[in-house]
Amino acid sequence: MDFSYSQEQKMLRESATxxxxxxxxxxxxxxxxxxxxxxxxxxxxxxxEFGWLGLPLPEDAGGLGGSALDISLICExxxxxxxxxxxxxxxxxxxxxxxxxxxxxxxxxxxxxxxxQLAVAWAEPGSxxxxxxxxxxxxxxxxxxxxxxxxxxVLNAPNxxxxxxxxxxxxxxxxxxGISLFAVDAGSSGVELKPYPVMGGGYAADIRLDRVxxxxxxxxxxxxxxxxxxxxxxxxxxxxxxxxxxxxxNALLERTGNYLKVRKQFGTPIGSFQALQHRLVxxxxxxxxxxxxxxxSSVRVESAEPAVRRRAVSAAKAYLGQSSKFVAQQAVQLHGxxxxxxxxxxxxxxxxxxxxxxxxxxxxxHLRRFAATPAP
Amino acid sequence: xxxxxxxxxxxxxxxxxxxxRDNVPLQEGPSIGIPSHRETQFAWERKLGxxxxxxxxxxxxxxxxxxxxxxxxxxxxxxxxxxxxxxxxFGLSMLGPVLMHYGNEAQKRRYLPxxxxxxxxxxxxxSEPAAGSDLAGLKxxxxxxxxxxxxxxxxxxxxxxxxxxxxxxxxxxxxxxxxQQGISFLLIDMSTPGIEIxxxxxxxGHHHLNEVFLTNVRVPAENLVGEEGNGWTLAKYLLxxxxxxxxxxxxxxxxLGRLREAVDADPVLVRDPAVARRLAALEVDLxxxxxxxxxxxxxxxxxxxxxxxxxxxxxxxxELQQAISEAQMELGGLSALxxxxxxxxxxxxxxxxxxRYNFLRASSIYGGTNEIQKNVLAKLLLQL
Ligand SMILES: Cc1cc2nc3c(=O)[nH]c(=O)nc-3n(C[C@H](O)[C@H](O)[C@H](O)COP(=O)(O)OP(=O)(O)OC[C@H]3O[C@@H](n4cnc5c(N)ncnc54)[C@H](O)[C@@H]3O)c2cc1C
Numbered sequence: 001m002d003f004s005y006s007q008e009q010k011m012l013r014e015s016a017t018x019x020x021x022x023x024x025x026x027x028x029x030x031x032x033x034x035x036x037x038x039x040x041x042x043x044x045x046x047x048x049e050f051g052w053l054g055l056p057l058p059e060d061a062g063g064l065g066g067s068a069l070d071i072s073l074i075c076e077x078x079x080x081x082x083x084x085x086x087x088x089x090x091x092x093x094x095x096x097x098x099x100x101x102x103x104x105x106x107x108x109x110x111x112x113x114x115x116x117q118l119a120v121a122w123a124e125p126g127s128x129x130x131x132x133x134x135x136x137x138x139x140x141x142x143x144x145x146x147x148x149x150x151x152x153x154v155l156n157a158p159n160x161x162x163x164x165x166x167x168x169x170x171x172x173x174x175x176x177x178g179i180s181l182f183a184v185d186a187g188s189s190g191v192e193l194k195p196y197p198v199m200g201g202g203y204a205a206d207i208r209l210d211r212v213x214x215x216x217x218x219x220x221x222x223x224x225x226x227x228x229x230x231x232x233x234x235x236x237x238x239x240x241x242x243x244x245x246x247x248x249x250n251a252l253l254e255r256t257g258n259y260l261k262v263r264k265q266f267g268t269p270i271g272s273f274q275a276l277q278h279r280l281v282x283x284x285x286x287x288x289x290x291x292x293x294x295x296x297s298s299v300r301v302e303s304a305e306p307a308v309r310r311r312a313v314s315a316a317k318a319y320l321g322q323s324s325k326f327v328a329q330q331a332v333q334l335h336g337x338x339x340x341x342x343x344x345x346x347x348x349x350x351x352x353x354x355x356x357x358x359x360x361x362x363x364x365x366h367l368r369r370f371a372a373t374p375a376p
Numbered sequence: 377x378x379x380x381x382x383x384x385x386x387x388x389x390x391x392x393x394x395x396x397r398d399n400v401p402l403q404e405g406p407s408i409g410i411p412s413h414r415e416t417q418f419a420w421e422r423k424l425g426x427x428x429x430x431x432x433x434x435x436x437x438x439x440x441x442x443x444x445x446x447x448x449x450x451x452x453x454x455x456x457x458x459x460x461x462x463x464x465x466f467g468l469s470m471l472g473p474v475l476m477h478y479g480n481e482a483q484k485r486r487y488l489p490x491x492x493x494x495x496x497x498x499x500x501x502x503s504e505p506a507a508g509s510d511l512a513g514l515k516x517x518x519x520x521x522x523x524x525x526x527x528x529x530x531x532x533x534x535x536x537x538x539x540x541x542x543x544x545x546x547x548x549x550x551x552x553x554x555x556q557q558g559i560s561f562l563l564i565d566m567s568t569p570g571i572e573i574x575x576x577x578x579x580x581g582h583h584h585l586n587e588v589f590l591t592n593v594r595v596p597a598e599n600l601v602g603e604e605g606n607g608w609t610l611a612k613y614l615l616x617x618x619x620x621x622x623x624x625x626x627x628x629x630x631x632l633g634r635l636r637e638a639v640d641a642d643p644v645l646v647r648d649p650a651v652a653r654r655l656a657a658l659e660v661d662l663x664x665x666x667x668x669x670x671x672x673x674x675x676x677x678x679x680x681x682x683x684x685x686x687x688x689x690x691x692x693x694x695e696l697q698q699a700i701s702e703a704q705m706e707l708g709g710l711s712a713l714x715x716x717x718x719x720x721x722x723x724x725x726x727x728x729x730x731x732r733y734n735f736l737r738a739s740s741i742y743g744g745t746n747e748i749q750k751n752v753l754a755k756l757l758l759q760l
Pocket of ligand 1: 270275338532535738743
């Protein structure tokens with residue numbers, strides 16, 4: 001057993017931290033927030049230059065074939081620096097998905113260089129967070145398909161030229177079999193996006209697909225076999241999102257610890273009050289436990305055994321779903337009035353962590369999934 | 377023992393309920409706990425004022441309806457259950473009682489009636505950047521000059537200062553005595569030259585709070601309430617004054633009811649036993665709080681002092697408000713995530729739930745943080 005990082009991983013973490021804290025930080029976050037799509041093209045190409053966009057992609061398709069642990073190191077740094085760029089939704093999720101579908105180099109062209117932006121549209125109104133619940137249908141017609149349905153809260157869709165859409169080619173609305181994946185040009189006729197900012201940052205869209213005509217070549221991977229790669233890619237994205245949340249939690253722990261030392265009331269630093277000391281310690285313990293979950297799931301998500309992967313990822317997301325709320329709430333509480341404002345980064349981390357609780361499956365969803373997945 | 381309201385009180389409740397049903401304005405989105413639309417709020421308060429019910433905790437002498445403690449409780453409960461916003465507390469339940477107890481006749485005549493009619497709006501100028509929990513450390517200085525005070529300093533977190541006609545303000549009139557003894561209570565007209573208001577945006581994305589800068593503000597000496605140097609006593613009186621609605625029980629019932637309706641209308645949530653259990657657990661907590669509140673009400677109705685329960689009610693009440701808003705956000709799922717705008721497929725029952733969740737983090741901070749409430753209770757319990 002060895003929990004240490006390789007030399008390359010340490011360098012990766014170092015450069016990601018340097019970028020997130022020196023090159024980004026609260027000031028950059030605030031100037032990016034008014035930008036359309038919460039995405040700064042200059043930064044996206046910078047991230048591409050670092051090679052991070054290639055990490056989720058296989059080497060034979062021009063990627064770097066990075067591990068989930070590599071990606072987690074980057075995501076933790078991005079979360080700590082409150083980087084708004086849609087790395088998880090726009091690079092990790094679609095990159096992993098296309099890789100798992102065995103997509104050819106043509107389909108992946110431009111991704112690693114940051115030239116093409118993607119989004120994965122899987123959640124639907126009423127789908128109960130379950131990617132197997134897919135009522136969107138793709139009807140074979142002529143030598144292509146016709147797609148109809150609705151997708152909800154598709155992260156990064158407003159920035160994406162191409163949407164990867166899950167749609168049913170056979171089976172009933174909630175079974176894993178019969179789901180296929182399609183590359184849909186966001187500008188196709190019949191595709192209607194309603195974009196909005198998400199709490200805490202990032203853009204999403206609700207999407208209506210009304211008889212969207214697709215060529216046969218729009219199908220990604222094999223027909224009816226889209227669920228397995230989709231579920232696995234979502235698991236990878238979930239781990240990455242957990243790592244990002246961990247970065248934010250750690251930042252809040254640091255900020256709060258510092259604040260307890262400098263804020264004085266009743267003639268003494270508020271950190272001298274035991275009630276607050278204990279609270280800070282509880283936050284610290286939660287951050288440590290969460291770090292363990294991120295490390296564990298970053299390794300186990302690569303398991304060839306789906307049950308191992310599912311249990312690890314759902315355990316991590318269920319745990320962080322709770323611990324991230326606790327840390328965020330206490331950070332705000334211990335800052336008093338200034339904690340509930342937009343003036344301090346604390347309030348912004350708070351919002352990001354509130355959204356994290358819901359994205360990529362709530363604690364309830366992952367507890368259910370964990371309970372339904374016996375250890376192999 | 378009888379846990380039901382008397383027949384007279386039940387008749388009273390029916391009357392209030394009927395009036396609320398006919399008069400409560402439609403809610404624009406979920407209420408976040410403090411008024412956020414100025415015109416809606418003002419119109420509602422003036423409507424209550426015209427009916428004589430705005431200052432519902434006041435005696436007839438000052439323009440209130442002269443109700444018993446039980447009737448007030450019923451009124452506030454029916455108001456909340458009808459989905460009506462609570463009235464701004466600053467004039468009504470903060471300044472009002474102080475003026476009735478410590479104000480002179482001229483002050484009572486000048487300031488109380490417009491509050492009861494909903495015509496003048498107040499804000500509370502207590503907190504300062506360096507004086508939050510340690511309020512007595514406040515530094516805003518007032519120096520007496522002939523017939524007026526010259527006020528210099530800064531207030532912060534001043535809720536709705538940008539709506540207010542007046543601010544009641546704690547100022548330091550004597551820096552050379554122990555800190556609690558050098559404080560005075562002043563009424564300041566917000567249109568006086570030298571007052572600058574700067575907005576603070578809170579994490580719900582709205583502007584409720586402000587910084588108020590006071591530079592050579594001339595306040596007539598007759599705007600001093602009570603004696604000079606006696607401001608701390610007035611401030612404490614204001615904080616410990618009977619507040620049987622501090623727990624927000626009825627408002628929480630209303631929010632929980634809305635959440636239950638949203639769940640019932642959702643084909644997935646309504647079938648989920650974990651959701652049903654979560655709602656039940658919240659309701660059980662609410663019943664415990666309701667009956668603690670009613671026991672306090674019973675004591676107050678019998679003329680006994682409310683004692684230390686109000687700190688406990690505030691702690692439990694705010695925790696429960698926060699827990700309900702957390703459930704609203706979490707059960708809303710993706711529908712609760714669009715920020716300050718609506719998505720295509722957003723269920724209106726959950727739109728705004730995140731703003732509510734975010735803002736309500738403040739409920740364990742304002743009005744004395746929950747840590748401070750616990751310190752107060754610990755002192756009482758341990759007789760420290
Ligand atoms: C939404 C909102 C509305 C408000 N409206 C008004 C208003 O209209 N007028 C007004 O005057 N003020 C208002 N306030 C200010 C409010 O009363 C203060 O924020 C509050 O008293 C806390 O002060 P602080 O923010 O300086 O925090 P601090 O006092 O600095 O507290 C920071 C942390 O330290 C803890 N702490 C401090 N002392 C102790 C101790 N002895 N033991 C244990 N823990 C301690 C606190 O509980 C808190 O967690 C409002 C605040 C908010 C958030």
